[in-house]
Amino acid sequence: MEAVEKRIIKTAKKPRNVSRSKRAGDIAAYVLLALGSVLMLVPLLWMLGASLQPSFSHLLVSPFYPSGEWRWLNYVDIFTNAYISLPKAFGLSVLVAVPAVLVGSYISALTAFAFGKLHFRFKNIIFLLLLGVLMIPYPAIMLPLYNLYAKFGWIGTPLPLIIPKMFGNVAMVFFLKQYLQNVSDSVIDSAKIDGCGYFRIYNSIILPLIVPALAAQVILWFMGVWNEYLPAYMYDVQTLPIVVAKYNSDVAMRNEIPKVMAASVVSLIPVLAVFAFFQRGIIESVILSGVKE
Amino acid sequence: MNRRLHSKERISAYLFILPAVLGVLIFYFYPLLISLFASFRMWSGLEGVFEAPFNGVTNYVSVLKDPYFGQAVVNTLFTMIGIPIGITLSLLLAMLLNRGLKGTNAFRVIYYVPVVCGIVGVTLMWQNFLAPNGPFNKFLAFFGYEGMDWLAHRVWAKVAIVVMCVWKGLGYSTLLYIAGLQGIPRSYYEAAKLDGASGFRLFFHITVPLIKPVTFFLFVTGIISGAQLFTEAQLILPAASRNQNFVKTVVLYLYEQFGWGYVGYASAVAWLLALVVFAVTGLQFAIEGRKKD
Numbered sequence: 399m400e401a402v403e404k405r406i407i408k409t410a411k412k413p414r415n416v417s418r419s420k421r422a423g424d425i426a427a428y429v430l431l432a433l434g435s436v437l438m439l440v441p442l443l444w445m446l447g448a449s450l451q452p453s454f455s456h457l458l459v460s461p462f463y464p465s466g467e468w469r470w471l472n473y474v475d476i477f478t479n480a481y482i483s484l485p486k487a488f489g490l491s492v493l494v495a496v497p498a499v500l501v502g503s504y505i506s507a508l509t510a511f512a513f514g515k516l517h518f519r520f521k522n523i524i525f526l527l528l529l530g531v532l533m534i535p536y537p538a539i540m541l542p543l544y545n546l547y548a549k550f551g552w553i554g555t556p557l558p559l560i561i562p563k564m565f566g567n568v569a570m571v572f573f574l575k576q577y578l579q580n581v582s583d584s585v586i587d588s589a590k591i592d593g594c595g596y597f598r599i600y601n602s603i604i605l606p607l608i609v610p611a612l613a614a615q616v617i618l619w620f621m622g623v624w625n626e627y628l629p630a631y632m633y634d635v636q637t638l639p640i641v642v643a644k645y646n647s648d649v650a651m652r653n654e655i656p657k658v659m660a661a662s663v664v665s666l667i668p669v670l671a672v673f674a675f676f677q678r679g680i681i682e683s684v685i686l687s688g689v690k691e
Numbered sequence: 692m693n694r695r696l697h698s699k700e701r702i703s704a705y706l707f708i709l710p711a712v713l714g715v716l717i718f719y720f721y722p723l724l725i726s727l728f729a730s731f732r733m734w735s736g737l738e739g740v741f742e743a744p745f746n747g748v749t750n751y752v753s754v755l756k757d758p759y760f761g762q763a764v765v766n767t768l769f770t771m772i773g774i775p776i777g778i779t780l781s782l783l784l785a786m787l788l789n790r791g792l793k794g795t796n797a798f799r800v801i802y803y804v805p806v807v808c809g810i811v812g813v814t815l816m817w818q819n820f821l822a823p824n825g826p827f828n829k830f831l832a833f834f835g836y837e838g839m840d841w842l843a844h845r846v847w848a849k850v851a852i853v854v855m856c857v858w859k860g861l862g863y864s865t866l867l868y869i870a871g872l873q874g875i876p877r878s879y880y881e882a883a884k885l886d887g888a889s890g891f892r893l894f895f896h897i898t899v900p901l902i903k904p905v906t907f908f909l910f911v912t913g914i915i916s917g918a919q920l921f922t923e924a925q926l927i928l929p930a931a932s933r934n935q936n937f938v939k940t941v942v943l944y945l946y947e948q949f950g951w952g953y954v955g956y957a958s959a960v961a962w963l964l965a966l967v968v969f970a971v972t973g974l975q976f977a978i979e980g981r982k983k984d
Contacts, residue, residue: 427790430787431787434784435798438801441816442804442808442816444820508710509707512704512708517697517700517701517704518701518704518705528715531715531719531720533968534719535915535965535968537919537921537945537946538726538962538964538965539723539726539961541729541961542729544736545725545736546721562718564714565714565718566711568711568715571711595703596699596700596703597707600707625811627811627922639809639811646815646926646930658815659816662812665809665812666812669807669809670807670808677800677803680803680807681800681803681866684863684866684867685870
């Protein structure tokens with residue numbers, strides 16, 4: 399009896415205690431999250447500040463923020479400086495990323511449609527073959543690829559970064575195939591009765607239906623391709639990351655550091671802009687693919 | 692009639708998957724096989740693979756005997772200490788972000804910013820951030836500590852890579868943990884709390900075991916991508932003082948051998964790497980398969 403009474407008192411007391419300790423916990427959580435955010439952003443903000451300094455010696459003056467002089471001309475400089483040819487590299491990066499990702503995504507979705515909704519023999523075996531690609535580390539295939547592309551006369555051209563991607567992206571096929579499970583077969587069946595061919599079913603029914611999932615995947619892939627370094631380095635394609643890295647190793651004098659930082663900022667701006675614009679969709683998509691994993 | 696419809700479906704399906712299958716064969720399986728053959732030959736990369744003289748397992752033996760390769764393996768393994776650190780931090784972060792606090796979305800965005808940033812820009816930024824006169828040393832000096840040239844030091848240069856990788860990857864693993872945490876039924880915690888379990892015990896007896904699939908996934912993908920570390924190690928050291936041996940990873944070593952024209956030898960390195968990745972992936976499948984039974 400006494401025990402029960404105690405328990406009742408305990409549970410009755412609980413709400414106030416819980417809410418008080420929860421509030422303390424919330425405050426602690428805010429403090430930790432804010433501290434962490436500072437650690438996340440300070441290096442990037444420092445880079446932005448450093449990119450606006452007149453010279454390296456200005457970076458040395460005071461602890462964090464060097465001087466009050468902001469030299470926006472650094473950005474004009476790196477875009478007009480023939481030494482780094484930033485506009486050309488920027489154009490090349492766009493030329494690589496946009497067609498490769500658009501065509502590759504279209505093909506990936508088409509592949510996912512076939513695997514997710516159509517019936518054919520050896521489907522599972524072929525699908526496993528495709529998935530096998532996800533295991534292959536890139537360094538294990540890049541040497542023969544170099545030879546293959548050399549035979550095609552592709553070294554030094556953007557083609558090695560564009561053409562292979564146009565054949566589709568296996569990770570995307572996998573994700574979209576899962577997503578297609580939510581699309582009911584009846585949509586497809588009724589289109590079939592109306593005499594639609596499968597290619598038309600894909601273009602006019604499936605593609606519009608999966609656009610939300612597809613869009614996030616396209617954006618994530620675009621950001622990945624934009625930042626791609628090793629293949630571009632390997633096949634000598636002067637994309638933005640390559641040119642910026644080369645600029646850094648070429649400037650022997652530390653005085654150029656602010657301009658190197660400016661070039662780095664320029665290389666980050668497109669992905670940061672895309673992220674700022676689509677952040678909600680990107681984060682939801684990563685969480686979603688995490689759940690599926 | 693029915694049969695004709697089915698064959699039409701089959702033909703369409705094969706056509707739809709054709710590009711992806713071709714792409715996988717040409718750009719993944721073909722080079723993987725070629726590098727396997729090349730690893731048993733003295734291949735300079737200039738002649739055809741099969742014209743190069745066969746030399747059995749000589750390449751593998753000399754790779755394994757080369758102390759520089761051993762150093763590269765040690766360096767690569769060293770950078771992997773970032774994996775458990777990143778996993779621990781991101782689980783804590785995910786728990787802070789899963790309390791339903793106001794502003795959670797803003798924090799998720801902030802922590803994800805380094806993830807989308809290009810590796811080249813980020814590495815150049817860290818290189819300058821950690822420079823002898825850089826802001827990090829200024830920060831230490833502010834508190835009376837004397838910094839040093841971190842990137843010129845055998846161990847600290849590697850630690851710098853670890854810190855950078857953790858910083859860059861935190862947002863991604865945190866999102867996966869958030870997804871995992873949202874999958875744990877709230878009632879488990881409520882039931883345990885009624886039984887008087889402390890927050891500490893809730894964490895170790897409910898959260899940690901139930902979140903294990905995410906942890907496992909992060910470990911495996913961390914090892915696989917960690918084994919292939921390249922860009923960070925190549926670009927972290929300033930051009931002037933590049934004693935790369937401190938940070939030379941397995942893939943950097945491979946690339947160096949390729950550059951010297953020892954392509955057969957480099958292919959042996961590539962296949963050793965591939966075998967490690969296959970083994971880790973195989974282990975993952977085995978463990979996951981056992982769990983499902």
